Structures are given as structure tokens and as C-alpha cells.
Amino acid sequence: MKDQPWWYGRLKESGARLTEPREIVLEILRSAREHLTATDIYIQAHRMKPSIGLTTVYRTLELLIKLGIVQKFELGEGKARFELVDKPGGEGHHHLVCLKCRKIIDYSDISNDEKEFLSRVEDRLKKKYDFKILDHLMWFYGVCRECRGS
Amino acid sequence: MKDQPWWYGRLKESGARLTEPREIVLEILRSAREHLTATDIYIQAHRMKPSIGLTTVYRTLELLIKLGIVQKFELGEGKARFELVDKPGGEGHHHLVCLKCRKIIDYSDISNDEKEFLSRVEDRLKKKYDFKILDHLMWFYGVCRECRGS
DNA sequence: ACTCAAATGACAATGATTTTCATTTTTAAT
DNA sequence: ATTAAAAATGAAAATCATTGTCATTTGAGT
Ligand SMILES: [Mn+2]
Ligand SMILES: [Mn+2]
Ligand SMILES: [Zn+2]
Ligand SMILES: [Zn+2]
Numbered sequence A, B: 001m002k003d004q005p006w007w008y009g010r011l012k013e014s015g016a017r018l019t020e021p022r023e024i025v026l027e028i029l030r031s032a033r034e035h036l037t038a039t040d041i042y043i044q045a046h047r048m049k050p051s052i053g054l055t056t057v058y059r060t061l062e063l064l065i066k067l068g069i070v071q072k073f074e075l076g077e078g079k080a081r082f083e084l085v086d087k088p089g090g091e092g093h094h095h096l097v098c099l100k101c102r103k104i105i106d107y108s109d110i111s112n113d114e115k116e117f118l119s120r121v122e123d124r125l126k127k128k129y130d131f132k133i134l135d136h137l138m139w140f141y142g143v144c145r146e147c148r149g150s
Numbered sequence C: 001a002c003t004c005a006a007a008t009g010a011c012a013a014t015g016a017t018t019t020t021c022a023t024t025t026t027t028a029a030t
Numbered sequence D: 001a002t003t004a005a006a007a008a009t010g011a012a013a014a015t016c017a018t019t020g021t022c023a024t025t026t027g028a029g030t
Helices: A007-013 A020-031 A038-048 A054-066 A112-129 B007-013 B020-031 B038-048 B054-066 B112-129
Strands: A070-074 A080-084 A094-098 A104-107 A132-143 B070-074 B080-084 B094-098 B104-107 B132-143
Touching: A020 A038, A020 A054, A020 A080, A038 A054, A038 A080, A054 A070, A104 B112, A112 A132, A112 B104, A112 B112, A112 B132, A132 B112, B020 B038, B020 B054, B020 B080, B038 B054, B038 B080, B054 B070, B112 B132
Parallel strands: A094 A132, B094 B132
Antiparallel strands: A070 A080, A094 A104, A132 B132, B070 B080, B094 B104
């Protein structure tokens, strides 16, 4: 009884039901290798169970975001993208965005270096702005190898 | 002949004309203390010159973004916000977002510490992903003093 | 089986952003 | 100063992601 994904408990505690549409959305997110839009998810979900509506996809994502299970970001494309949050206590990951082709790479080799640095920054912010930092995001922008030519 | 703002040359080089609507949008951004939406800018612009249309505001922002003079971000509000990019070679700044009230604080006391750290990370990313990093963004999320109660 | 809140899906509504197109403004050349 | 071509503009319509409405279905607990 220990092969539940990490977010299972969080969903249960919240009182929300783990319905089939929700399971399907979660499964799609789990197996996704890219950062999906709501419509991407809807299309895949619809294949698995044609009765699912786009509205439900949106509502499910909203719920999962509120529970801290899913993360949403917008890159100026006019639509949001979603991904499963990394398991708490794990490393976390950041993103590299190619400014030419808009490709996104997940970057997860967080060094100790980085962890120490971030906790120092968070201390500083706490003192200076009296802000309690809960999370952070780092995005790196550049040009990928393909877009620079060989 | 040296009191032109830093972006003046960039605009000229690009061949774009510095028209009155563009000057107005730039002046609004320069004097803004918050991160404005396109409509915010339009309302202010309209006060200064009622003939200006919202479409032109959008087109101007698009141009300025392409030239690297303006930065756009979206925080899940369903609309984008804009700000003038920091003068190149300057310190740059990051953002603190309060998850409760959505207030945004500009954080610009970048330490040497941080500069060194980031250049190390960029080296690492360059080696590992063959990505040429041009820029980065850091966002910190937390809860501000007011929203935690005194 | 029964109850009732929670969840769902079809559809309409909203609202930010983009497109279209006719008109005006700017620039460079005559 | 005229003129011609290109760039910029504004009003209005179109697009499209996201949200709201409401009638219906589902599920956990009795
Ligand atoms: Mn990711
Ligand atoms: Mn800022
Ligand atoms: Zn690329
Ligand atoms: Zn707050």
C-alpha cells in the first residue's frame, strides 16, 4: 500500500474525489514529456474517454493547481501550459527556453551550490521585505544548438 | 547630445520611427511604478492624446518587445503585464509575488554573490545542453507581511 | 435502494489579443 | 514644394483561450 503517487494523499485530504476524468488528466500529465496546454490535454483525454469535456479539463487543472499538484505557466503564447509539480522534497527543476524555436528544456541538476545560494537569497528577501518565500522559479533564455546552426 | 534614454539608439538602428504614440507609450512605461497591462497603458495614453487606439498600444508593445526594450509577463491573470527592460549592463531586477494579494515587488539588490552564482550556472548549462544563455528570470513566490497579518 | 453534495458536460458569455483594411503620416526622392 | 512609396495608425471585426451557467449525472455514505 505504498505505490500511490505522491499527490494521492493531498487529493484525498482535500476532500476532492478522484474521479475518472481527474485520473485521466493526472495520467496524461504524468506521462507527458512536454509542457501541455489545456487543449493538448483535452485532446488526449478525449481519445481515452470521449465524453470528457474541455470545461472539465480546465476545472481539474484549477483544482490541481490549488492543491499544489500542478503548476501553470504562460510564456507569452496566449495560452497557458501545465506540468506536474516535482515530488516535494525532491530536487525540483528549472527551464531553458530557446528564444528562436520556443523549445523548452527541463533542467534538473540542481547543485548544492544552487541550493545554498537560493536559501541565502531567501533569507535576504525575508529580512529586507518581510516576505515569507515559499517557492521560486528560474527561467533561462537563450538559443539552442539547432537554432544556432551546427 | 547624450541625454537620450538607453533604448533610443536601439529604436533608431532598427529603422522604426519614433512616432508620437510610441513616445507616449514609452513615457508611460518609464514613469510607471507598477507593472502595467496593455489596457492600463491605453487608458493613460488616451488621456494624453485621445486619438490613440488600443490596437496601436498593442502594436507598439510588440515592437518594443522585439527590440528588447520591453519585457512582457503573465501571472495567470488572463492578461499580460509589461515593463521597461533594465538598462543593459546595469544590475537587472527580479520579482517577489505575493500569492495572496498578487502584489509584485521589484527586487534589485543583486549581490556579487548572485552574479557569480548565475554565471557559474550559465557555464554549466552551456556545457551540458549546448545552450547559449542570453538572459534569465527569477521569480520568488511567498506571502507578504500584510497578508500574513501583523 | 436513497440522499445530497460534488462533479460533469454542453453551451453561452467574456475578454484579451490579433487581423483586416481604409486612411493618415513620415521619409526620401524629384 | 510635389510626389511617390513605405510605415504607421485607428476603427471595427474576428479569433480564441478561459470562465460562467445550468441541467444532469455520479459517488460516498447511509
Ligand atoms: Mn518543466
Ligand atoms: Mn519589475
Ligand atoms: Zn531553438
Ligand atoms: Zn499580499
